[in-house]
Amino acid sequence: MSKTIGLTAAFVLSLSFFAPVASANGLKLQTPVAFAEDNDISNAIKTECEIGRQLAEFVKEYAPEPVELVAEAPDTGSGRVLRLEIVDAMSMGNAFLGHQKYTKVHGALFVDGEKVAGFKARRNSMGGAFAGFKGSCSVLGRTVKAIGRDIGGWLADPVDGSHLGD
Template identity: 30%
Template sequence: MKRLLLLALCLTSSAVLAGERRHVLLETPVTYAAGANVVEQVKDECHIDDMLTHHVGDALRRLNRSDSGTIDANSAPGDAEVLKLQITYVMGVGGGAWTGPKAISLSADLIDNGKVVRHTKFKRWSVGGMWGAFKGTCSILDRTSLIISKDLSRWVHNPRYEIKDEDVPPPASATNAANAATAAPAAASSDTTAEDGGKKED
């Protein structure tokens, strides 16, 4: 009898803890930090802020297991935490992979009840190589923003997870492997959206 009671208490506690996991919403619009270093043509044509809103918002929707992944900066988040992103640097010019590696640097704040509870800054690179040789600059940066969304999803979900900053571009072979790994899930998500109007859970 005592064992059954203990098991019931454990199950109840687990259910309560699971139910208490708070949603995290991306504050929109994603902005550029004051003095952010980015080529104006790339900024105007690639819309990196929209790329991040799309990919990070989708990642948080999946994490929240709900239809909510973003929130307008002027709206009250309720009991949700807010992820605020600022683009601090973009390395990229026109010409796709032929003009060298591309990178996005971000500053991220996790905000709870108006207070910053966690902060991180990091950079993610994408190197063209053979896989990216025929990809335009905007496509390469879009792939980079998808990788960033996965990092941020892990970061907001696990307080012990640290996003490692990439000071220098990784070897082209490693980047091509990462690009190939993210390409298949992205394509699958697009197919799912076309069929049933929603994203498939990871």
């Protein structure tokens, strides 16, 4: 009998330990991730590539907690909110000459209206294996996938002022 009580107590204790991380609605994140207001990103990237949508989906995939993707910028005043913006993206080269792409993102985690921590992230890509068969948007997609993975790791231990990626 005491073994059952001990296991039950351990289970209840473990639930209380994870309660702050796994909130009822999880972490809120706008999709697609917006471009910074003062960006110099080419219109071709903004209209032809879907890096904002991809970034939100990759953050959701790699986050250590449930992520709720929302269409409008969520209110940072209640719950856990991750604010992201794409501040720069560059696409030089092509499949024949070689790809040279990067994406830069700034983000901040808010909990009940207070900023917990912020970061800057950047990833570069030359296309990886079979780059000669990939289009520019595909290679930019590789950069936001890596950034999404970086953000997922950061969310497990958010440190203010972090620089993620390359």
